[in-house]
Amino acid sequence: MSLDEQRTSNAGDDSHVTPSRTCSTEHDTLKYQLLGPSLTKAGQDHVDQQKVSEIIYNASKGSKYFNNEESRDKVLTQKIERILSRKRQLERIDLTSDRRRADEYITELELSRDLSQTVIHIDCDAFYAAVEELDRPELKNVPMAVGKGVLTTCNYHARKFGCRSGMAGFVAMKLCPQLVFLPLNFGKYTAKAQEVREILAEYDSRFESAGLDEAYLNITQYCEDKEMDPEEVVTQLRNEVAEKTKITISAGIAANAKIAKIASNRNKPNGQFRVANDRITILAFMRDLPTRKVNGVGRVFERELDAIGIKTCGDIYAHRAYLSKLFGEKAFQFLMQCHLGLGRTKIQPAEDYERKSVGTESTFREMSGKAELRAKLRWIAEELEKDLKRTQFKGRTLVLKIKLHTYEVLTRQVIPPKAVSTADDLYTYSLPLIAKLEREMPGMKLRLMGLRCTHLVSTKKDGDSIDFFGIRGQTSGLANGASVPPKTTDDQGEWEVWPEEEFEEAARQERDEEMNEVEKLSQEECGSRERIVEKDVNDDRKETPPSPPSVENTAANAEEEKPWFCPICARPQPAHDKDFNSHIDFCLS
Secondary structure, X not given: OOHHHHHHHOOOOOOOOOOOOOOOOHHHHHHHHOOOOOOOOOOOOOOOHHHHHXXXXXXXXXXXXXXXXXXXXXXXXXHHHHHHHHHHHHHOOOOHHHHHHHHHHHHHHHHHOOOOOOEEEEEEOOHHHHHHHHHOHHHHHOOEEEOOOEOOEEOXXXXXXXXXXXXXHHHHHHHOOOOEEEOOOHHHHHHHHHHHHHHHHHHOOOOEEOOOOEEEEEOHHHHHHHOOOHHHHHHHHHHHHHHHHOOOXXXXXXXXXXXXXXXXXXXXXXXXXXXXXXXXXXXXXXXXOEHHHXXXXXXXXXXXXXXXXXXXXXXXXXXXXXXXXXXXXXXXHHHHHHHHOOOOOOOOOHHHOOOOEEEEEXXXXXXXXXXXXXXXXXXXXXXXXXXXXXXXXXXXXXEEEEEEOOOOEEEEEEOOOOOEOOHHHHHHHHHHHHHHHHHHOOOOOEEEEEEEEEEEEEOOOOOOOEOOXXXXXXXXXXXXXXOOOOOOOHHHOOOOOOOHHHXXXXXXXXXXXXXXXXXXHHHHHHHHHHHHHHHHHHHHOOOOOOOOOOHHHHXXXXXXXXXXXXXXXXXXXXXXXXXHHHHHHHHHO
């Protein structure tokens, strides 16, 4: 059962309660939702978010994207009503045993608290924009964004206007008409990221990348070896990165990865923030922290928590008796750990994590017709075969994912008689799934199609080891000198097994879905403009001779035609912002 399904199944069935979120109208929650996944990005402290939400609301109103978001908002509102109804029922019964069980769990967690490690999270400041500014320093003092249909990042001047990653380009232009757009150039970003990684490896050879511009390090051993204070080490690291790479990074220093990531956003850009390895300090830090600031709490879960009165991590304790019954056991565990400021201290390369699935998907303009859909399915099967071969897995379960033109997402799965990995098998066993959907929905129109293998079987041979960054033979131990422990299970009660991993993954999927929706809005707006331009051109064709393409546009088109190379697997990918980002997310998953 998924985390969302768990939370839903625990919510009850009554739907006659008004949500407690302080909104004057039904569309206030929708306007908040339209603010996007990057609301907590640094550099927006003085932005009038209400004004931003009004602009996004009016710019997207009437679009398919808007209608879909409106529908999702209504579904979430109804779900919250059920949660509140269930909470009212619980308030009428004796929850002493639930409260006692929660207190016992808190005691267990406190006994497991590890304050011996020093973990840092580093985040390159406006990374893509910063790299572009090295080549074009004149852009340092003007609002600038990287990306076309959807912004992938923007500099801090643009953020002052409310522009941020994950925002449709035409919406950003309404917020900041003077915004300068630059196309993505992943070759440059990958090269610069590698420069940063080479420096990070000097402080923790087993650092953990969280993308091109983020990483976790355990510097406990480094501090001991150099007899340096953690803040001194991080200052030295940041200065070294700035001097050698000419870009700045911000850092969070804490006893675990969860707090370190939160702290890295405190003094951006080009700053650092430390939460001392002290229980009282950690509890005080978490007490007033909005739940949305925690990695793993997305917009949906934030609204659900807000509805029952949990706005900060300090509010969680008072509701501890209700949490498992309203949101499920995993959510209860995750939230109690958030309240206490507990998180993982084990930092390791991504290759050391157990992979649970391998998949690929493609988003496209509306597509229908058996021939087209089968051709697309065959192409996806071939792409998945490549990914399975690269990651050295076969799958015992095959999952088909589609998104209808109405934005509804459906999944179907099949268990083949053998573990599969070839394009022929992937296509053969997924074809009946899509055929059945076609029978159920005649004239089916799709916007997305994907295949994913789960229940994986490794095909790796001994010695076939390439680390996360493509460097062979890196065998050094953990930064704290320990060997990598075997993966534990929930039943063993090992405190390093955190439900936060599942919540972080769920939040990431939520962000990905939001990015996909914004991309569709951008495409819809672009298509609308193209139709207007085409009409104007047809009207004026007799009077106006066609203009030759500009040098700038020709160069941009030529740049788009070149493949982009994935910084993780080094394979060429289509030069398309969203698809490339999705591929990187897959490589990091």
